Amino acid sequence: SQTIHQWPATLVQPVGSPLSLECTVEGTSNPNLYWYRQAAGRGLQLLFYSVGIGQISSEVPQNLSASRPQDRQFILSSKKLLLSDSGFYLCAWSPGAYLRGEQYFGPGTRLTVT
Amino acid sequence: AQSVTQPDIHITVSEGASLELRCNYSYGATPYLFWYVQSPGQGLQLLLKYFSGDTLVQGIKGFEAEFKRSQSSFNLRKPSVHWSDAAEYFCAVGEGQGAQKLVFGQGTRLTINP
Numbered sequence: 001s002q003t004i005h006q007w008p009a010t011l012v013q014p015v016g017s018p019l020s021l022e023c024t025v026e027g028t029s030n031p032n033l034y035w036y037r038q039a040a041g042r043g044l045q046l047l048f049y050s051v052g053i054g055q056i057s058s059e060v061p062q063n064l065s066a067s068r069p070q071d072r073q074f075i076l077s078s079k080k081l082l083l084s085d086s087g088f089y090l091c092a093w094s095p096g097a098y099l100r101g102e103q104y105f106g107p108g109t110r111l112t113v114t
Numbered sequence: 115a116q117s118v119t120q121p122d123i124h125i126t127v128s129e130g131a132s133l134e135l136r137c138n139y140s141y142g143a144t145p146y147l148f149w150y151v152q153s154p155g156q157g158l159q160l161l162l163k164y165f166s167g168d169t170l171v172q173g174i175k176g177f178e179a180e181f182k183r184s185q186s187s188f189n190l191r192k193p194s195v196h197w198s199d200a201a202e203y204f205c206a207v208g209e210g211q212g213a214q215k216l217v218f219g220q221g222t223r224l225t226i227n228p
Contacts, residue, residue: 032214033126042202043220044158094214101146101208103216105157106223 002027006106014114016034019064019078021109023091024061031093033074034103035066038088050074051096086113116141116209120219128227129197135190135222137205146186146208148216155199161203164188175199182220200226 003026013019025031035047046059048066057064063082067075074091088110092103117140127133131154139145150158162173169181179190202223206216214226 023157034215044218047213049215066148088155092158100161101216102148102163104160105150107157110155 002093003080003095004091004104004106006089008108008109009108010112012112012114015083016080019076019081019085021089021091021111021112023074023076023106024072025093027073028093028095030071030094032103032110033068034092034094035076036075036092037091038090040087044090047076048110052060067095069090071089081113083113116145116207116217116218118205118207118217120203120205120222124221124223124225126225126227127195130194132192133195133199133224135187135203135205135224137190137219138186139188139205139207140186141207141209144183145188148181148203148206148208149180149188149190151171151175151201151211152204152207152221153183158204161190174207178200195226197226197228200224208213 005024032051033048038044038045050056050068053068064078088108090108091106094103119138122135148163149161150160151161161177162171162179164171172178177192181188182222202221204221205219209215209217
């Protein structure tokens with residue numbers, strides 16, 4: 001069966017510091033991968049998605065970036081965090097070949113920028 | 115662009131009562147529709163999905179949803195709620211070729227009274 005991991009689970013970082021959140025998927029190959037942000041009391045905002053290694057689509061212009069160095073690894077980064085980057089970050093995957101749209105989510109990373 | 119509206123931000127029901135959460139979507143073609151549930155501090159779990167065929171779909175945890183094209187709705191129902199159903203519920207519609215992306219509603223927070 002497929003599993004998705006995210007780490008760290010929680011993170012407290014000062015403004016201006018760098019960020020690296022990692023997401024890995026097991027038990028599948030060539031998945032579509034997604035990064036979402038969920039601000040307190042709000043819905044999900046799609047940040048990036050990837051349909052293959054090195055292929056990244058950005059949905060929202062901001063100081064975040066994403067990379068996919070391996071088939072089942074998706075990394076969210078920032079060079080300098082802003083207060084507004086605080087939130088709950090969720091990684092998700094969907095079967096790339098299946099193309100049915102259902103996505104499966106990881107446990108999330110709670111980021112607090114101080 | 116597609117959009118999803120969940121008119122109820124917060125709903126409170128008594129344990130054992132029936133539940134209906136509303137979802138309206140905007141999409142030109144036959145949509146791919148989903149309901150997800152999120153417990154506090156957790157990722158999202160897929161409850162059920164609609165792609166085509168029977169307009170009444172069954173999901174996990176005793177939930178069901180009915181697709182009504184004439185009303186552009188995909189309401190979630192449960193005949194008798196349990197205290198463990200207290201959570202945030204998100205409706206989503208697939209977007210893009212093969213529904214590679216999901217557009218989420220803002221969510222409905224469900225509180226269960228004992």
